[in-house]
Amino acid sequence: MSGPHILVVDDEADIRGLLKEILSEEGYEVDVAANAAQARASRARQLPDLVLLDIWMPDVDGITLLREWSAAAADGCPVVMMSGHGTVETAVEATRLGAFDFVEKPLSLAKLLRTVERALDAGRRHRQSARLLGSPLAVPLGKSKLLQQLRAEAQQIATNPSPVLLVGEPGSGREAFARYLHERGPRASAPFVSLIASSLRDADAEARLFGREDGGKTTGALEEAANGTLFIHEVEDLPQGVQRLLVGAFESGQFTRIGGAEPLSFRARLLSSAQPGIEQRVANDGLRRDLLAHLNVLIMRVPPLREYAEDVPDLLRHQVDRLVDTDGLPFRRFSVAAQNRLRNYPWPDNVRELRHLVHRLLIHGGPEEIRLEEIERELAVQTPHDEPLVKQDLLALPLREAREQFERAYLQQQLLLCNGKVGQLAKRVGMERTHLYRKLRSLGVDFRNISED
Secondary structure (H helix, E strand, O other): OOOOEEEEEOOOHHHHHHHHHHHHHOOOEEEEEOOHHHHHHHHHHOOOOEEEEEOOOOOOOHHHHHHHHHHHOOOOOOEEEEEOOOOHHHHHHHHHOOOOEEEEOOOOHHHHHHHHHHHHHHHHHHHHHHHHHOOOOOOOOOOOHHHHHHHHHHHHHHOOOOOEEEEOOOOOOHHHHHHHHHHOOOOOOOOEEEEEHHHOOOOOHHHHHHEEOOOOOEEOHHHHHOOOEEEEEOHHHOOHHHHHHHHHHHHHOEEOOEOOOOOEEOOOEEEEEEOOOOOOOHHHHOOOHHHHHHHOOEEEEOOOHHHHHHHHHHHHHHHHHHHHHHHOOOOOEEOHHHHHHHHOOOOOOHHHHHHHHHHHHHHHOOOOEEOHHHHHHHOOOOOOOOOOHHHOOHHHOOHHHHHHHHHHHHHHHHHHHOOOOHHHHHHHHOOOHHHHHHHHHHHOOOOOOOOOO
16 A cells, blocks of 8 residues: 655656655655646646745745645645745744744755644545545534525525536635535535636646646546546636637536546536626626536535624634644633624634634643734734725724724615716715715825716
């Protein structure tokens, strides 16, 4: 039986060779990649048990690659970052994105091997816990009426073989519901293959999708999904060439490996995710209408966390329990005041943000009770002014600033409803026009190029 599979990603050939030699002698199965493209291809062929990832690479840096993998799913594969000149900020960012550890170059081989053992052990415990308790992404938790209705809807369509488009904001758990549909359907024992649309490039997409027979046989994602489920994450990010390949495969129901002669049948169930308003943005986003027609036979809306905020305390407790069980982090509990604050926080990055917040709090450690003051420090980063009002953390602002932000967003939206006509706006909001002009100027709302009644 082969040992755990480790992927080494580093642009320096000497380091790749050294790590492959040493780790192979330790009994590990080792694959190496010189850049992000090779790393993506390796993960598409076989999900590793551990990734050793260099931060500074010429094409795509390691932090960007880690962010991409972190956004896709918590698949139980730990990532250890490597850097010859890292900073505290870089290490903190890597940890925030879910990196297991951070090691400095030149590498201490004894320390590296200890880190590899700990990371592999954490990965094993994560997968065992996921099988027993359900993955943090695979079980949509919550007792609210909204979540109960959504789970009921998912169970209803899980047995239907039609393609499903899961529409929701980034981080809202669309892949959680995709896995939920897969696991509750007749294909649960077959593979669930996840494709990140932004990781597909026209240059290598055909090989990644269909596989190849020339130059060494490889299996593509469509074949790997077989009788299971193929999930495409963020379909808006698919390049035009990739869309053409997919439309051809979906319409014909078959595809051919590069260099192959015999067509293979596409039998997987098709699930995909997109952000709200995708159907109205088709032309602007460059998404082909015929591709969307294949993807959205059924549509499932995944709500943002702020719409079921009453579930936040349960989600916090679940994340704490999961990290204590799988990663061995110290147990901490949220005070009532801290829970209430987080129930009223807008969660612009949704469930993913909640998961990362709990992870940071447990890694940093401290008293067993997480108090309001600690939460306020974690939430201190200012939300951009151009965020929609529902995503702005107004409770973190002084009253005057919160009122100004609300008034600015309120008047901007009302102005749109009035087709840019300030006279109609004055009537709609019940303000005298001269006073309204002063208010718009003071809030920095640009109305100068807007027609009036």
